[in-house]
Amino acid sequence: xxxxxxxxxxxxxxxxxxxxxxxxxxxxxxxxxxxxxxxxxxxxxxxxxxxxxxxxxxxxxxxxxxxxxxxxxxxxxxxxxxxxxxxxxxxxxxxxxxxxxxxxxxxxxxxxxxxxxxxxxxxxxxxxxxxxxxxxxxxxxxxxxxxxxxxxxxxxxxxxxxxxxxxxxxxxxxxxxxxxxxxxxxxxxxxxxxxxxxxxxxxxxxxxxxxxxxxxxxxxxxxxxxxxxxxxxxxxxxxxxxxxxxxxxxxxxxxxxxxxxxxxxxxxxxxxxxxxxxxxxxxxxxxxxxxxxxxxxxxxxxxxxxxxxxxxxxxxxxxxxxxxxxxxxxxxxxxxxxxxxxxxxxxxxxxxxxxxxxxxxxxxxxxxxxxxxxxxxxxxxxxxxxxxxxxxxxxxxxxxxxxxxxxxxxxxxxxxxxxxxxxxxxxxxxxxxxxxxxxxxxxxxxxxxxxxxx
Amino acid sequence: xxxxxxxxxxxxxxxxxxxxxxxxxxxxxxxxxxxxxxxxxxxxxxxxxxxxxxxxxxxxxxxxxxxxxxxxxxxxxxxxxxxxxxxxxxxxxxxxxxxxxxxxxxxxxxxxxxxxxxxxxxxxxxxxxxxxxxxxxxxxxxxxxxxxxxxxxxxxxxxxxxxxxxxxxxxxxxxxxxxxxxxxxxxxxxxxxxxxxxxxxxxxxxxxxxxxxxxxxxxxxxxxxxxxxxxxxxxxxxxxxxxxxxxxxxxxxxxxxxxxxxxxxxxxxxxxxxxxxxxxxxxxxxxxxxxxxxxxxxxxxxxxxxxxxxxxxxxxxxxxxxxxxxxxxxxxxxxxxxxxxxxxxxxxxxxxxxxxxxxxxxxxxxxxxxxxxxxxxxxxxxxxxxxxxxxxxxxxxxxxxxxxxxxxxxxxxxxxxxxxxxxxxxxxxxxxxxxxxxxxxxxxxxxxxxxxxxxxxxxxxxxxxxxxxxxxxxxxxxxxxxxxxxxxx
Numbered sequence: 005x006x007x008x009x010x011x012x013x014x015x016x017x018x019x020x021x022x023x024x025x026x027x028x029x030x031x032x033x034x035x036x037x038x039x040x041x042x043x044x045x046x047x048x049x050x051x052x053x054x055x056x057x058x059x060x061x062x063x064x065x066x067x068x069x070x071x072x073x074x075x076x077x078x079x080x081x082x083x084x085x086x087x088x089x090x091x092x093x094x095x096x097x098x099x100x101x102x103x104x105x106x107x108x109x110x111x112x113x114x115x116x117x118x119x120x121x122x123x124x125x126x127x128x129x130x131x132x133x134x135x136x137x138x139x140x141x142x143x144x145x146x147x148x149x150x151x152x153x154x155x156x157x158x159x160x161x162x163x164x165x166x167x168x169x170x171x172x173x174x175x176x177x178x179x180x181x182x183x184x185x186x187x188x189x190x191x192x193x194x195x196x197x198x199x200x201x202x203x204x205x206x207x208x209x210x211x212x213x214x215x216x217x218x219x220x221x222x223x224x225x226x227x228x229x230x231x232x233x234x235x236x237x238x239x240x241x242x243x244x245x246x247x248x249x250x251x252x253x254x255x256x257x258x259x260x261x262x263x264x265x266x267x268x269x270x271x272x273x274x275x276x277x278x279x280x281x282x283x284x285x286x287x288x289x290x291x292x293x294x295x296x297x298x299x300x301x302x303x304x305x306x307x308x309x310x311x312x313x314x315x316x317x318x319x320x321x322x323x324x325x326x327x328x329x330x331x332x333x334x335x336x337x338x339x340x341x342x343x344x345x346x347x348x349x350x351x352x353x354x355x356x357x358x359x360x361x362x363x364x365x366x367x368x369x370x371x372x373x374x375x376x377x378x379x380x381x382x383x384x385x386x387x388x389x390x391x392x393x394x395x396x397x398x399x400x401x402x403x404x405x406x407x408x409x410x411x412x413x414x415x416x417x418x419x420x421x422x423x424x425x426x427x428x429x430x431x432x433x434x435x436x437x438x439x440x441x442x443x444x445x446x447x448x449x450x451x452x453x454x455x456x457x458x
Numbered sequence: 459x460x461x462x463x464x465x466x467x468x469x470x471x472x473x474x475x476x477x478x479x480x481x482x483x484x485x486x487x488x489x490x491x492x493x494x495x496x497x498x499x500x501x502x503x504x505x506x507x508x509x510x511x512x513x514x515x516x517x518x519x520x521x522x523x524x525x526x527x528x529x530x531x532x533x534x535x536x537x538x539x540x541x542x543x544x545x546x547x548x549x550x551x552x553x554x555x556x557x558x559x560x561x562x563x564x565x566x567x568x569x570x571x572x573x574x575x576x577x578x579x580x581x582x583x584x585x586x587x588x589x590x591x592x593x594x595x596x597x598x599x600x601x602x603x604x605x606x607x608x609x610x611x612x613x614x615x616x617x618x619x620x621x622x623x624x625x626x627x628x629x630x631x632x633x634x635x636x637x638x639x640x641x642x643x644x645x646x647x648x649x650x651x652x653x654x655x656x657x658x659x660x661x662x663x664x665x666x667x668x669x670x671x672x673x674x675x676x677x678x679x680x681x682x683x684x685x686x687x688x689x690x691x692x693x694x695x696x697x698x699x700x701x702x703x704x705x706x707x708x709x710x711x712x713x714x715x716x717x718x719x720x721x722x723x724x725x726x727x728x729x730x731x732x733x734x735x736x737x738x739x740x741x742x743x744x745x746x747x748x749x750x751x752x753x754x755x756x757x758x759x760x761x762x763x764x765x766x767x768x769x770x771x772x773x774x775x776x777x778x779x780x781x782x783x784x785x786x787x788x789x790x791x792x793x794x795x796x797x798x799x800x801x802x803x804x805x806x807x808x809x810x811x812x813x814x815x816x817x818x819x820x821x822x823x824x825x826x827x828x829x830x831x832x833x834x835x836x837x838x839x840x841x842x843x844x845x846x847x848x849x850x851x852x853x854x855x856x857x858x859x860x861x862x863x864x865x866x867x868x869x870x871x872x873x874x875x876x877x878x879x880x881x882x883x884x885x886x887x888x889x890x891x892x893x894x895x896x897x898x899x900x901x902x903x904x905x906x907x908x909x910x911x912x913x914x915x916x917x918x919x920x921x922x923x924x925x926x927x928x929x930x931x932x933x934x935x936x937x938x939x940x941x942x943x944x945x946x947x
Contacts, residue, residue, distance in 0.1 A: 313528070354481070368626075370600055371593035380589070381528075384637050395637075399630040406626050410619060417608065454527040 029102030037102030073120030115243025153227025171203015197259035211244035234333030272299030307385035321378030331439030348420025466502030538941025617694035628677025678711030697812025742768030792861030828899030
């Protein structure tokens with residue numbers, strides 16, 4: 005029990021951070037709430053780093069401290085720090101500003117819990133907790149668009165959450181246990197295994213915005229402030245995908261999960277990019293792009309258990325995705341929501357333009373950027389597990405994605421004589437510079453990650 | 459030992475960073491930096507050449523761990539197949555910088571992109587690690603996209619988009635093949651030398667990998683019917699872009715055909731050899747006929763590239779089909795030399811059309827007439843390059859095509875019908891010369907200035923080399939032959 009608490013130190017620090025930040029906000033000091041949130045996140049990251057290499061579980065095997073969950077913390081906590089900087093820049097000074105930080109850290113805590121889940125109850129807890137925080141975040145501006153988005157999000161989440169809890173009861177019926185470790189008992193009960201699997205796919209598919217459970221995402225991202233959209237497209241999504249990896253690593257293949265996951269991958273990649281192709285609102289475009297990118301994550305999930313590259317691929321791509329996606333959103337915060345707002349940016353703001361091009365090309369998967377290394381490992385994992393057809397479809401979608409992202413790059417280099425005066429925003433510049441360093445750095449020095457994943 | 463190969467590859471990148479850091483510099487100094495850096499790079503490649511190439515395997519190999527967990531490393535080196543292409547690339551880039559020193563539109567970005575492209579090109583030819591190769595291969599694509607989109611002619615956006623999407627679609631199957639070869643190798647590695655020594659795949663897996671690679675390199679080369687991006691990209695690209703595209707980047711396709719398809723999946727290539735040969739023959743003849751139908755000079759030269767690269771594909775296919783090492787060496791010698799000759803000749807022709815277009819703002823053959831009287835240096839230069847392009851003995855293409863056809867006759871006599879292409883190109887070049895440079899002088903162009911010093915400096919090395927390779931090909935063939943004669947498969 006004592007060692008359990010030591011192993012949970014990062015989670016405990018985050019939880020305490022939430023509590024103290026909330027107290028600070030009650031005392032009407034949003035600056036203090038900001039500082040507490042950032043300090044808790046950074047401190048928790050610092051305490052996670054020495055745990056690298058551990059592979060154990062706590063609380064009677066219900067929560068895992070393994071490669072995936074440790075890396076989830078190392079990726080998601082800094083991602084939340086960057087998101088908070090963006091929020092501060094966009095919403096600084098608004099009413100109840102501190103509460104946003106509290107909610108952000110709470111959702112991050114839920115995502116971290118998901119990534120280490122080893123028990124169906126933790127899974128349900130993570131999905132619900134992350135949902136509750138997210139509704140409030142989306143509705144924060146209290147205008148019509150945000151309210152509508154949050155309402156849709158809420159209804160969708162309630163239904164999928166209910167389906168998930170209902171379906172998971174079949175697993176409990178089959179195994180008599182809520183632990184993932186006991187899922188192997190389902191190998192001779194295929195019907196129960198499949199029913200539970202479908203429920204999990206619905207619940208986590210909604211959380212990670214996979215087609216066909218994605219409908220809420222574009223509306224929610226567009227209704228929410230841009231910085232919140234950036235956060236939602238990264239942290240809860242990765243948490244849910246890692247949770248899926250935890251589930252399937254114990255699920256017997258007889259339930260057909262590799263095929264089910266690969267079908268979701270095909271749907272998400274293809275539909276995500278096709279829908280992105282017709283957007284004129286960049287936030288919606290990036291929302292659909294993040295749906296497609298979630299599909300790419302699944303290429304590693306199908307390799308879990310059969311390819312030794314699956315876990316490294318998930319982690320490297322998650323880190324790459326955080327850097328390039330947050331970077332792209334940060335730049336959108338400076339330019340504006342619509343495609344036409346990008347016109348001439350590349351000519352008038354050279355550094356900003358180059359950075360945006362790098363983020364977008366990395367999202368396509370052009371070497372030597374982070375997105376390339378990530379996708380490369382994903383493809384390798386899927387091929388090693390015999391899913392060549394899936395990789396072929398992923399490759400075709402990568403070509404499609406080029407068309408999607410070029411729609412943003414092309415206007416950036418058009419002539420635009422209206423002097424584009426962009427306000428200098430120091431926090432946003434910090435975010436995109438850091439993202440840029442990681443987008444290039446992970447591409448060139450992926451070994452720094454790979455060598456530690458083991 | 460100085461790591462000359464790496465220093466040469468990354469010198470242009472350093473130059474690009476230098477220009478990026480000094481964005482206040484006037485245009486003239488920026489172009490001077492470009493010329494100086496590419497000149498030093500040229501010297502670097504000449505030093506590599508002087509260090510010599512061993513007969514077997516790769517020479518001057520430089521290796522640093524990169525991603526040891528997955529068996530990828532930074533590995534570069536040269537052999538008799540890549541060395542001539544490296545020399546050709548650095549020369550063409552140097553001349554392009556001289557020629558482009560007139561560019562006034564955003565000179566910083568132009569020079570940065572060209573330098574980036576040079577690093578990518580040299581890296582592609584010298585990479586000995588498949589991931590590294592792919593990285594350079596794709597970086598070249600991105601730089602060329604921005605080159606066409608930023609400095610091209612009227613319809614540049616569409617052409618650039620088509621180029622990018624087409625070649626990305628083309629290069630992703632290569633990634634698939636690389637992953638297949640990687641997972642097939644034991645222990646898993648991306649070391650191309652290992653893959654060449656012990657081809658990792660066999661049977662159906664090797665055939666699938668070969669098909670994926672052939673698709674990639676057929677788009678890049680380009681081979682009919684995957685060539686449609688080429689005329690569009692060439693016509694819209696600025697002259698500098700066209701020279702690099704035709705002179706250097708098309709060779710990625712044929713170089714990959716030799717390095718990857720032939721050397722890493724030799725047995726599968728032998729089985730599929732007839733099909734590849736047929737594609738080569740069709741490309742050679744189709745390219746010639748399509749060129750014949752053009753009125754736009756640039757488009758015409760672009761199509762003759764399809765024809766000339768078709769001969770390279772024929773040579774490589776013959777090398778795969780034959781079991782006789784002597785014939786294989788002859789076919790490969792011809793193919794590699796053809797790549798070099800095509801770079802020199804087509805480079806010169808695109809420069810010349812660029813110079814003509816700078817003066818007249820048109821590329822339409824029918825708009826010209828009798829220019830030989832007005833601009834004799836330009837006219838005679840064009841005639842020399844055109845004669846080289848149609849394969850006249852004594853000029854660069856002849857020794858290359860001669861060897862390819864020689865081997866073809868011995869191995870697959872039917873494929874000799876590709877020689878028809880030479881007859882047609884002869885016809886079309888004579889027609890172009892007579893329309894543009896002979897006959898009555900079009901009044902519009904009287905008083906047009908002949909080549910200036912900058913343009914003569916750009917062209918002279920190419921024209922001299924065209925003659926030098928034509929008359930005495932052995933100084934370059936020897937290096938190629940040493941390697942091709944020692945190939946084992």
